[in-house]
Amino acid sequence: MLKRILLLLTVAIFTSSVAFATPTDDLKRTVDEVVRIVADKEMKKNEAKRRQALKKTISTIFDYSEMAKRSMGKHWNQRTAAEKKHFTELFATLLENSYAGKIESYNNEKIVYLRETVDGDYSEIKSKVVTAARDEFTLDYRLFKQNGKWMVYDVVIEGVSLVSNYRSQFNKIITANGYDRLVKKLQSKNEEL
Secondary structure (H helix, E strand, C coil): HHHHHHHHHHHHHHHHHCCCCCHHHHHHHHHHHHHHHHHHHHHHCCHHHHHHHHHHHCCCCEHHHHHHHHHHHHHHHHHHHHHHHHHHHHHHHHHHHHHHHHHCCCCCEEEEEEEEECCCCCEEEEEEEEECCCCEEEEEEEEEECCEEEEEEEECCCCEEEHHHHHHHHHHHHHHHHHHHHHHHHHHHHHCC
C-alpha cells in the first residue's frame, strides 16, 4: 500500500511539474540535451549514433508536420493525405540533414534566453548565441501548445524565418514547375546531404 501511495505521489509531482512547464523550460531542456550529446566524447567516436541521438532529441520539440504545412503555405490544402505525409517526411529529413552539421559543430557557444512571450497557445522565445570570440547572433523560436506540450513550428535566425524562407522557395518551384518538381528537388537535396 505504501509503495502504491509513493508511486501515485511521484506521478502526481512529475505530471504537475510538466503541466506547468513554460515554453522556455521545454525548449531549454531540449537544447541542454542537444549540447550534452554534442559534447559527449563517446558520441563523437560514433557519428551515426550521435546523429540518431540528435534527431531523436530534436524531434521531441520540433513539430515537423506543422513546419512542413506552414512552409507549403497555400499549396498544403491541395495535397492528398499521402502527399502531405510524404512531403513532411522529406521536409523533416531536409531539416535534419541541413542543420545536423551546424549543430555538431557546436563549440561551447553560450545560449542566452532573453525573453518569452505567450499569447494563448502561441509563444515566442527570444534568445541569442554568443560565440567564444564574443560574436552574437539572434535565434528566436516560435512555438504552439499541442496536447499540453510546447512545440517549435518556426525558427528565426537573425530576423529570417526558416518557414517563410522555405515557403517562398517552395511557392516559386510549385508555381513554375508543379508540386512533383518540388518533391524531386527535395529528394535530390536529401540524397546530396
